[in-house]
Amino acid sequence: MEVKRICQWCGKPFTAKKTTTNYCSHQCASQGYKHRMRERRLELRELQDLIEVKSKLDHQDYFTFAQAAQLMGVSRQYIYKLVKEDKLRASRISARMSIIRRADIELMLKTRPYERRRVKDDLDITEYYTAEQISEKYKVSQKWIWAYTRENNIPKIRIHQFNYYSKKHIDAAFAKYE
Numbered sequence: 588m589e590v591k592r593i594c595q596w597c598g599k600p601f602t603a604k605k606t607t608t609n610y611c612s613h614q615c616a617s618q619g620y621k622h623r624m625r626e627r628r629l630e631l632r633e634l635q636d637l638i639e640v641k642s643k644l645d646h647q648d649y650f651t652f653a654q655a656a657q658l659m660g661v662s663r664q665y666i667y668k669l670v671k672e673d674k675l676r677a678s679r680i681s682a683r684m685s686i687i688r689r690a691d692i693e694l695m696l697k698t699r700p701y702e703r704r705r706v707k708d709d710l711d712i713t714e715y716y717t718a719e720q721i722s723e724k725y726k727v728s729q730k731w732i733w734a735y736t737r738e739n740n741i742p743k744i745r746i747h748q749f750n751y752y753s754k755k756h757i758d759a760a761f762a763k764y765e
């Protein structure tokens with residue numbers, strides 16, 4: 588039996604006797620094998636590094652922002668954001684160095700449990716405008732509404748990808764202009 592195959596190492600087509608043959612020659616087979624072993628060793632080393640970092644963090648009580656990010660599995664930018672928004676406490680110990688205590692991470696997690704927003708139960712949709720309604724009533728573009736409501740923190744809710752804006756706040760905003 589003869590089958591046309593592409594060599595997995597050099598990429599050249601060749602004729603194989605078995606469907607399980609992946610290389611055109613012994614040389615390519617040996618190169619391919621070495622390559623696979625190298626990749627596997629690298630993967631293993633990366634995994635070991637990761638485990639090492641993780642176990643080191645598990646025994647630490649103070650973290651840099653980068654370490655806190657690693658510990659929580661989030662980006663460093665996200666840690667900065669949490670600190671800036673006063674959700675996570677950090678101590679600046681020098682101009683270039685801030686640290687976060689493990690206790691403060693735990694405190695943040697404890698005091699800010701995830702609460703599912705119960706939209707359907709306690710929401711009166713007639714208290715809200717759609718963007719179309721605002722646009723029609725006040726003759727403004729939807730782009731303007733998007734920018735204005737963001738800038739002024741107009742309460743809004745999102746249901747099935749549509750935004751609804753608080754009537755009270757929108758009416759109050761336009762009352763100023765009239």
Ligand SMILES: [Zn+2]
Pocket residue numbers: 594595596597598599610611612615
């Ligand atoms: Zn080959």
